[in-house]
Amino acid sequence: MEYTALGRTGLRVSRICLGTMNFGWQIGEPESHAILSRALGAGINFVDTANMYGSRDGDGLSERFIGSWLAGSGARDKIVLATKVYAPMSDWPNDGGLSARHIVASCEASLRRLRTDWIDLFQMHHIQRETPWEEIWQAMETLTVQGKIRYAGSSNFAGWHLARAQTVADARHYLGLVSEQAKYNLLTRHVELEVLPAARALGIGILAYSPLHFGALSGALRKQRDHQGVRTQLHAPDRVEPHRAALERYEKLCADRGLAPATVALAWLLSRPGVTAPVIGPRTPEQLDVPLEALTTSLGDELLGELDAIFPPIGAGGPAPEAWAW
Template structure:
């Protein structure tokens, strides 16, 4: 396993992150623990969750499963633990968002479910346009001062949100954001216009979620043709049919390269500027194998060129304003 700094921080994380959104929704506690066991055995030290992940509303099942795994194994100190705040965790008007009240309450609830005294990376799950940055950073600074949060990150922010958040943090003499978790894959390249260059300029590490486009880039067309289960959500099945011709060409390219489609998609992301660690969400321990192969795979210039032809960047490519202007 290779490790790298999380953004401009001194924190070392594995080049792959283990996403646990399936914990509680698609996987029971024992299966979730098995995946955690396998991930750490392979050197993955970065585990990502969120307070709202899980099978039942407002119960934080994914966090609870991770907490019970810590209690069973005693391996908390081996993990860089990331969770998120923003989504509704109750029916009340203050049970959501990024108000100081909700940030502090949500952090305390996450700590209880996770069975730990600290969150290594506390991520804002979405931008809250109704709460000023000064209030958000006040709450985060309190949690950092108490040792309950060590680093702060964001998710699903626009480039100008990253800039605004950092400017407010600087005014408070705070470290600010060290990471941005963003939707980024061969099929979703909009972030290259402004989010990626903003993050690079500000020293914010990129953590792509849905790196396989909800399974569409994992050989889904072949699985669909063969009747294999795959990620058989109606949404994924619809996208496979919608992009059939594109996926046929993509999977043909992967055959030419002698590589599994999931390996190609992850290897491409791992080679993108500013990317710290794609977040992968396996449903079985064995599904980690393909992700690990991607770590040792380098795509040549010809493969990169062919991928750009299949999945062209937005506009002229690269950051704005050059991507849309002369």
């Protein structure tokens, strides 16, 4: 396993992050435990969840499944554990968002479900524009001083959100954001315009979620031809059809090179500057084999150029404003 620093911190995380959105929604507790054990055995020390994953009436099943595994495995000290706050967990008006009240209450609820004394990376799952950053950082500082969280991160932020958040954190002499979890894959490259440049300039590590675009980049066309379908709750066929022409070229390119499409998609992300780790969401222990293979797959400049031709970056490519201006 390869390890790298999370953003500008001294924290070492595996270059594959185990995402657990399927826990509780698509797979049960025994299957979730098997995946966690297989990941840890392979050296994956980075586990990502959210309070709302697997949630039914605020149950937070993904966190509960992880908590029961941690309690039985004794692996807590080996794991860098990340979860999130923002999504409403009930219909009550203060049971969601980024108010100081909800940030603290959500953290304490996650700690109970996860059966742990601390969260390594506490991430804001989305931006809430109406909550001032002074309030948000006050809550995060309180949790840090109490020893309940070690680092703060974000998800689904724009580049200017990262800059504004960090400016206020710096003024308060608080570490601020160390990671941004963003949707990023060969088919979705918007973050290259401003999020990636901002994150790199600020020392914020990028965690790329949906690295296979809900299965579209995993050989979906071949699976359809083989009548296997694409088993995903998020309706991968709907994600495939708008990109069929590009995916046909992609799957042929991978076949010609003797590489699995999922391996290429993950290896491409691992090659991108500023990316700490793709966040993968297996439904079985065996589905961890492809991400592990991607760690040792070098694509080379020629193949990277061919991928750019199939899945062109936005505008002229690269950061804004050069992507659309002189």
